[in-house]
Amino acid sequence: MLQAPIYYHGTRANLQPGDTLVPGYPSNYGTRRPSRYVYLSARLESAIWGAELAVGEGPGRVYIVEPTGPLEDDPNLTDRKFPGNPTRSFRTAHPLRVLAEVHGWIGHPPEQLERMRAFVASLGPQADPVED
Template sequence: MTSIDHPDSQTYYHGTKADLKAGDLIEAGYASNYGRRKQAAFVYLTATLDAAIWGAELAMGAGRGRIYIVEPTGPIEDDPNLTDKRFPGNPTKSYRSRHPFRVVGEVADWQGHSPEQLKQMQDHLEHLKQQGIEAIEE
C-alpha cells in the first residue's frame, strides 16, 4: 500500500446514502455502508466519479444515493479492496484512511449505472458474500 501524506489538489469523492452538509466529517467507527455493516475501521474515498457512483448506488440504507466532494484531514492510502491483485495500479483511484474526511460540496447532477449494470454488480457482490469474501479491514 502506498501512503499519501499530503494529497495534492486532486478532487476526491465519497458515495453514500447519508444526508450530509458542507463542513460535516465522515469518520471511521460507524456501521459500514456495505456487507454485514460492522464497525468500519477506515473511511473510503475515490478520485473517480464512477467509483463514487458505485458507492452511492450500493450503499445500504434508506434514501437516495449522494456523492460528496471531500477533503482528507490526514494521510490516505490505497484501498486494498480495489488494488493489488484485483486492479493493479489502482485505476479506480480508491483510497482509505483512519482520519476523517471533511465534506466540502456535493455533486448534484450525476447519472447512475443502468439497471442491468447495477443488477450485475449486486449479483457479483452476493456471490462473493456466499463465498465468505468480505472487505479487507486490517
C-alpha cells in the same frame, strides 16, 4: 503548478458542507462490521458506484470531500483486484470533511446495477473490507 486532486465519497447519508465522515460505522458491504477506515476516490465513477451500492434508505449521494489525514491505497480494489490503482480508490483512518454535494451525476443502467448488486451479494463475507 500541480492542482490537488478532487476526492469523492458515495453514500446514502444526507450530509452538509462541514460535516465529517468518520471511521467506526458499519461497512456497506459483506457482514457490515464496523470499519476502521473511511473510503474515497479521485474518480467520480467510483463514488457513483459507492452511492448506488450503499445500504440504507434514500437516494444515493456523492460528495466532494477533503481528507484530514494521510491516505493509503484501498487494498480492497488495489492489487487485490485491480493491479496498480486504476480506480484511484483510497482509505483513511482520519475523518473526511464534506465540502459539497455533487448534483446531476448519472447512475448506471438498472440492469448493470442489478448485476453488480448480485455480484457483491455473491461474495458474502468475502465482500468485507480488508481491515489490516
